[in-house]
Amino acid sequence: MIVGAGSWLNDRLHLDDEQGFLGKAFPAEDSFLLGEVALFSFVTIVLTGIFLGVFYEPSTADVLYQGVVDQFQGEELPASFVSVLHITYGVPFGMFIRRLHHWGAHLFIASIALHMMRVFFTGAYRNPREINWVVGMLLAVLAMGASYTGYALPFDEFGATATGIGYNLATSVPVLGDFIGELVFAGEFPAAGTIPRLFFLHVLVIPLAIIVLLAVHMTILVRQKHTEGDRSAAAAAAAEVSEDDDSVVLGLPAYPNQAAVGAVVFLFTAGTLSLLAGFLPVHNIVAYGPNDPASTPAVVMPDWFLMWVFGFLKVLPSWTTVHIGAIELTAEFWAGILFPTLVIGLVVLWPFIDRSAEPTHFTADPLDAPRRTAVGVAGISMILVASLAGMNNLFGGALGVSTTVLNPFLLWGIILVPIAAGILTYVLLGGRSGGGT
Ligand code: HEM
Structure with a gap:
């Protein structure tokens, strides 16, 4: 049984075989760049997240607001809400970085979805790439979890109410409901520990899990090589291989060609996100106001x-x-x-x-x-x-x-x-x- 499982894994991952990364061939197919867009979006989210983390306060304890937003002057407000107001209106480039983080998260999930569709519709998940499909799905679920846990962090009325729906769902699970509610939300939503718990999941546990699984995803990809689209007779002849020889992949070497393509994709991703962040506002917490347990927004x-x-x-x-x-x-x-x-x-x-x-x-x-x-x-x-x-x-x-x-x-x-x-x-x-x- 164990020997059988070992050879199943070896057939797929070539664990007994050494191969260099720099010469790895990347098929020149544009839809294969969607995975890279996801990767670069994630890099953007991590870098902007570190900036936001310097100023963010994971606490719902009330503090006196003395910032620049007139309508809240002199009010006692939750510290997390005040810190996001400060990031948005008080910290140089704060609003831009907050928007970059927000749009980065949306592009991350959108590119994952498109990447997954590419893999699905071209059948690239089939033997031997089943494991990377499963790892990819775990990444997709974690990416949604990262976004969800970030939603409540400003502790504004809209975000907190929407996150509260998640609490009701978690506690609806028979037998385990209360335990899940305690684990993810640190008690009945919104308890004093909820925001620190969501913050811990959002900035440490989930990103770390994504980084580990990304390393696994990429290692498997390098081990198994990419799938390749229809090979033209001319390309096969130029490379001196037959058109249906699937023991080799025809494409650009990782270095320098694919590295240059990757740099362009990175700049394209960064440029798109900067344009979105420059022109499209995100989640207007001034309009929503701080979380108010006594009321529910008209639309959630x-x-x-x-x-x-x-x-x-x-x-x-x-x-x-x-x-x-x-x-x-x-x-x-x-x-x-x-x-x-x-x-x-x-x-x-x-x-x-x-x-x-x-x-x-x-x-x-x-x-x-x-x-x-x-x-x-x-x-x-x-x-x-x-x-x-x-x-x-x-x-x-x-x-x-x-x-x-x-x-x-x-x-x-x-x-x-x-x-x-x-x-x-x-x-x-x-x-x-x-x-x-
Ligand atoms: C954090 C999210 C993800 C990132 C950053 C990522 C990144 C990548 C990259 C860069 C590649 C190589 C280029 C390409 O084929 O696009 C790749 C390949 C692959 N990915 Fe993902 N991926 C993610 C999520 C997923 C998901 C959700 C699935 C499917 C459920 C998936 C399944 C695969 C498979 C099967 C391959 C090999 C495809 C082939 O050889 O043609 N990945 N991934």
């Missing part, structure tokens, strides 16, 4: 990448709450914990569902893979419709319809639109005539 929403979970929460009817003995399984638990866990679990396990016995080193054309492409389109459609459901109040308002009327349609949409989109994709790509996987 999570960030866009968690909107699909919020959508499940909004449309699942409360009659789905059931009791099994002393255990209560609430609608919040089904929608906010179980469904997202099932979706993420299915994505993690996908390379083992769509498995291939033989190693595959060339990428597949999504148009030649009706089944995989149909599953991907169905998954994306479900996330999109669920995300729209998360904004049901906005649609209801625009259409002049109450959310009670709208929700059943949205619930059926979450179920039926992905099925229809998947079947349509499968048929359009000729899946019924038996072509491809």
